[in-house]
Amino acid sequence: MLLQKERKCKTCRKMISFVIQSVIMESKNYHEDLTHIRSMMERSSRFISLSGISGVFAGLVAILGAVYIYFVLRREGIDYFAGNSNVFSKDLVCEMLVIGGVILVLALLSGYIFTAKRSREKNLKIWDQTTKRLLFNFAVPLVTGGLFCLGLLYHGMFVFIAPATLIFYGLALVNASKYTFNDIQNLGYCQIVLGLVSFFFLGWGLVFWTLGFGVLHIVYGLVMHRKYK
Structure with a gap:
């Protein structure tokens, strides 16, 4: 029983860790997407070739x-x-x-x-x-x-x-x-x-x-x- 509980805890920790990493990665991707969008908007609205x-x-x-x-x-x-x-x-x-x-x-x-x-x-x-x-x-x-x-x-x-x-x-x-x-x-x-x-x-x-x-x-x-x- 104890071994099963430990295995379940380890599995839960792995799942939680995976979820946290996924959220962090999504947050980074979201930030990169926003940066890219801002860059595109700036290029379309400002002459940046001077x-x-x-x-x-x-x-x-x-x-x-x-x-x-x-x-x-x-x-x-x-x-x-x-x-x-x-x-x-x-x-x-x-x-x-x-x-x-x-x-x-x-x-x-x-x-x-x-x-x-x-x-x-x-x-x-x-x-x-x-x-x-x-x-x-x-x-x-x-x-x-x-x-x-x-x-x-x-x-x-x-x-x-x-x-x-x-x-x-x-x-x-x-x-x-x-x-x-x-x-x-x-x-x-x-x-x-x-x-x-x-x-x-x-x-x-x-x-x-x-x-x-x-x-x-x-x-x-x-x-x-x-x-x-």
């Missing part, structure tokens, strides 16, 4: 462009860091606009190349509904800011262009951040703050441009690359 390297490259291009503009000003006999009020000729303004356009094209091109490469590596689509929503939300403040800056340019208010571009660019990043990494939002806030600060230091737009489009992009790119590589 490359940090593209931010670094865009920042370097912006800094090189700022340095080039500085030497263009020196060529025209303008010492930018002297703190004097300068009147720019129409040809000089047009030349700086062309330089700015080239910098923008190079930054966008590098962004596309590195993002497309990252998408292929992760086997993700680069063009879908999320991408369209991202670009639309990014473009609305950016285009608005571009038209606003053209108005400033038309009226000869050159000193306000740098602060305005930083602020509207920051707003564009914040507006688009809900469709991609949250880090984009932080970068946008930094650009907005930098633009607001530059309003109190009119005439130093090239410095703030370099900090915003150059240094901040490089820092953001390095953080993104390290965080999401």
Whole structure:
């Protein structure tokens, strides 16, 4: 009788152990399933192919462009860091606009190349509904800011262009951040703050441009690359 009871107890313990292990395994599988579902939902609702390297490259291009503009000003006999009020000729303004356009094209091109490469590596689509929503939300403040800056340019208010571009660019990043990494939002806030600060230091737009489009992009790119590589 005692042997039978011991056998029954052992059998019960084994059954209980088996049930507990099964519950634990099911719990682990359930957790893994939830994680997988969350990952799929994030992929479908957020553009996660942005490359940090593209931010670094865009920042370097912006800094090189700022340095080039500085030497263009020196060529025209303008010492930018002297703190004097300068009147720019129409040809000089047009030349700086062309330089700015080239910098923008190079930054966008590098962004596309590195993002497309990252998408292929992760086997993700680069063009879908999320991408369209991202670009639309990014473009609305950016285009608005571009038209606003053209108005400033038309009226000869050159000193306000740098602060305005930083602020509207920051707003564009914040507006688009809900469709991609949250880090984009932080970068946008930094650009907005930098633009607001530059309003109190009119005439130093090239410095703030370099900090915003150059240094901040490089820092953001390095953080993104390290965080999401």
